Amino acid sequence: xxxxxxxxxxSAKNASFRTFLSTASTYRPRAGMVAWLLHRLTGLFLVxxxxxxxxxxxxxxxxxxxxxxxxxxRSPLLKIAEVMLLGSIALHAFNGLRIMIQDLFYRSxxxxxxxxxxxxxxxxxxxxxxxxxxxxxxIAPLLP
Amino acid sequence: xxxxxxxENAVHQTDFRAVGWLMQRLTGIGLLVLLALxxxxxxMPNGFLAxxxxxxxxxxxxxxxxxxxxxxxxxxxxxxALPGExxxxxxxxxxxxxxxxxxxxxxxLLVLALSHGAQGFSRVIGDYVQRVRLRKAAVAxxxxxxxxxxILGTTVILSVGVN
Numbered sequence: 197x198x199x200x201x202x203x204x205x206x207s208a209k210n211a212s213f214r215t216f217l218s219t220a221s222t223y224r225p226r227a228g229m230v231a232w233l234l235h236r237l238t239g240l241f242l243v244x245x246x247x248x249x250x251x252x253x254x255x256x257x258x259x260x261x262x263x264x265x266x267x268x269x270r271s272p273l274l275k276i277a278e279v280m281l282l283g284s285i286a287l288h289a290f291n292g293l294r295i296m297i298q299d300l301f302y303r304s305x306x307x308x309x310x311x312x313x314x315x316x317x318x319x320x321x322x323x324x325x326x327x328x329x330x331x332x333x334x335i336a337p338l339l340p
Numbered sequence: 341x342x343x344x345x346x347x348e349n350a351v352h353q354t355d356f357r358a359v360g361w362l363m364q365r366l367t368g369i370g371l372l373v374l375l376a377l378x379x380x381x382x383x384m385p386n387g388f389l390a391x392x393x394x395x396x397x398x399x400x401x402x403x404x405x406x407x408x409x410x411x412x413x414x415x416x417x418x419x420x421a422l423p424g425e426x427x428x429x430x431x432x433x434x435x436x437x438x439x440x441x442x443x444x445x446x447x448x449l450l451v452l453a454l455s456h457g458a459q460g461f462s463r464v465i466g467d468y469v470q471r472v473r474l475r476k477a478a479v480a481x482x483x484x485x486x487x488x489x490x491i492l493g494t495t496v497i498l499s500v501g502v503n
Contacts, residue, residue: 236464243457247485250450250493256500259430260408264417266428278383285375292368299365328384332392332425 227308235291238284245281272333279326286321290314360459367456374449381436385426388436392421398429437500450493458486 255261269278294310297303303310327335381388390398399418402409412418421427436442462479469475 239457239460240464243461246453246457247489250454250489253493253496256430256433256496260402260406260412262430262433263402263409264412267418270419270425270427282379282383285379289372289375293372296365296368325379325384332422336422336424 227311231291231294231307231311231314234287235295238288241284242288275330275333278329279322282325282329283318283322286318286325287314290317360463364456364459367452367459370448370452371456374445374452377445378449382428385424388432389426390421390429390432392423392425392427395421395425395427395429398431434501437497443497443500446497447494450497451490454486454490454493458482 252265255265268274291311291314294307294314297310298307380386399409399413399420402418403413404410409418437446462482465475465478465482469478
């Protein structure tokens, strides 16, 4: 790798948590960068979840263990986590579609609009699905 | 002639990464369909989950079936369904996975999700781990873990409802 000879900025020379903080605090976020960051963060979260999910499903070998496994995910706190899972999947899926559209049709001038569209669709799907998920826990008790 | 020049090696690497790029799009499209279906089936209120009434009946039967369940009910490790709640339960999963079509769909989802995740995670490693040998080792660990999880998951799906 030849990075060392090519990097000249002060942040590369004195790479530290402090320079990271000063860069992060003065950074002006733009749609493309935010899309990249969210795609990466949701992707890493989904990979972690996938590993835990597959290991958890080993309980399918034993009916009692499976019912207990499923019940742990029915606590109010984990119901909210389930909504966040849906939101992560939706964002990763819609932003992934946006990446594909840009790559295949080379429409770089529409990338910002498509990112806002992806965010909008994510909010719609998360609100609709999330309401159904938390209804028995948080909404039904409030109804007369 | 046996050893590749740096340039040939670079071209070879690019080809390999291009395959990963294409695979990421193909598995992504597959996941778009299968994951939407999966989330709909297992998380949204519909016939593939037990209704609150069905689930509470199942719990009642289980409590009488054996000491494991009775203990779990007493300690709160099993809880009754809230009004209107839909619950994933072993019976419903078993009912669905008896069909070879559903088994095939679930294995396809498993393999697509694992390969998409491993490919993406390898890209992230490639962005941050700059020492070549360490990077290759980390990516190898990712793919070995992925293969083991694929074998584990496929075994679980295939064995549901067999005995």
